[in-house]
């Protein structure tokens with residue numbers, strides 16, 4: 293039986309959305325989407341107010357437009373409109389990799405920095421519609437660069453600072469960027485990352501780039517190419533501190549962002565301006581129940597969509613104080629997250645299951661020795677969160693006091709689609725619960741038949757929402773093929789889900805990851821959660837492999853908690869454990885002890901690689917450019933269990 297965590301009474305009183313409001317708004321958002329979104333579209337400032345709400349087709353000539361006769365400036369919404377009321381409030385609270393380094397940047401200060409860079413970029417010839425690639429560590433200049441692009445209407449493409457020269461080159465070429473903004477070096481976990489040297493390598497094959505702006509972060513030695521490379525501090529000092537924001541049409545592009553590559557070659561997801569900002573700011577307010585005075589911290593990197601929508605655009609559009617962290621969860625110690633929370637009195641904390649599982653491995657003591665009294669809400673995003681990790685997060689980190697919002701969404705969706713609202717939704721550990729306003733999830737079977745009631749199936753979304761991606765940059769055909777060809781007239785998420793009798797959604801993982809054992813379809817997430825629930829297991833990944841009798845067998849990769857030794861006995865114990873937790877049909881056929889699992893640089897388990905190894909086809913691993921640590925894969929291949 294799943295335990296249900298009811299809404300804390302105190303919270304329901306002060307929350308933006310309680311259970312009745314959720315029901316009423318949701319109903320209206322589905323019955324009268326035009327009216328609903330016309331009203332909520334006005335939450336941001338428009339230069340020319342829209343009169344048209346949406347123009348969408350998910351079939352035939354696939355197109356998606358929202359608020360399309362309106363115009364605005366996204367940066368002005370995030371900065372200028374706050375100056376009169378909160379110019380001296382902290383906009384970005386920056387916490388350095390070194391615990392002794394931090395900074396508070398006010399809205400007034402951030403505005404000036406963005407204006408200066410916008411002027412400097414304009415002087416370099418960058419104009420509306422041009423692509424600008426941002427390859428920076430988690431320093432305030434990353435947000436400044438994004439907002440400066442938005443201010444002049446340039447399209448930014450942020451590339452995670454942990455990517456290699458090759459990955460950067462691929463992304464520079466794909467969108468033909470004319471400007472690259474980078475830093476001398478990054479700093480993560482006490483180690484230096486040679487960003488400028490990587491950029492120089494990438495630029496050897498990226499002919500479109502005419503200018504490079506370099507932020508001095510560490511002061512490390514770098515090569516500056518005359519005529520092409522400019523120091524950030526020099527060109528921004530020389531630029532004027534004020535700037536008139538450029539008028540941008542609602543449907544002009546705001547950014548391109550490449551997906552994390554869990555399932556294949558990254559796609560250049562294109563988001564536009566008006567609808568995206570409406571959706572990012574609205575979800576930030578209601579999902580995190582953001583109130584004036586909150587100190588909000590999302591631990592993602594700005595290189596991922598979570599960093600775009602929930603470090604930069606959503607919070608700043610709402611006039612929030614958003615914390616930006618340069619470092620990693622385990623430096624200098626595994627208490628770092630909790631110490632940062634105490635230091636800055638963080639009230640809302642949003643992180644990923646991969647981080648929670650890693651910290652859980654270290655036990656409770658590193659958490660318990662900190663206070664965390666300021667916290668009132670926790671969030672999770674990126675992968676299904678195993679119930680075991682959920683309850684640990686709730687009990688140990690949140691002291692049984694803070695609701696957890698498990699937010700399901702994708703780079704493609706621009707913002708959160710399925711999520712609890714803290715004042716409205718009773719929680720079930722492991723479930724992303726219910727749809728956000730205007731979101732209409734549908735479950736379909738393999739043949740495309742829409743399924744009603746409590747069922748398991750493929751997750752599609754029937755209606756558009758303002759934050760939806762508009763196209764794959766430069767490849768509209770791939771957009772149509774990937775998302776709208778599998779099921780007619782619906783957006784296909786690629787994820788599988790189960791809907792329970794209460795209408796709650798449980799994301800079971802990617803559809804490709806569903807395994808079929810002797811005719812029983814099973815989501816890998818369920819088997820993984822059972823394994824992780826064992827006290828000796830820290831992390832697990834499950835895939836299918838060809839099995840003579842069953843069709844598919846279950847292959848589990850298991851990482852043990854610190855100090856546990858793999859033994860034959862433990863292997864048997866785990867098989868029996870899963871048998872007991874789920875049933876004989878789910879018991880693993882093969883268990884491989886894995887010191888680590890292959891993950892994307894955003895920390896997600898790359899099951900497609902594990903599948904290849906399990907199938908004994910390790911010479912065809914596909915695109916591995918987004919792999920965080922390729923060494924892990926060699927170890928797994930060497931010790932693979934299926935040598936058939």
Ligand code: ATP
Nearest residue numbers: 551552553554555674675676699700701702703799
């Ligand atoms: P690619 O599309 O390149 O293969 P990716 O899907 O990992 O990479 P993202 O857009 O960063 O790229 O991730 C979105 C995916 O992450 C979702 O489709 C889903 O599989 C998973 N996900 C995100 N949040 C949750 C969540 N709260 N619960 C379950 N799964 C989640």
Ligand code: MG
Nearest residue numbers: 551555702786
């Ligand atoms: Mg995806």
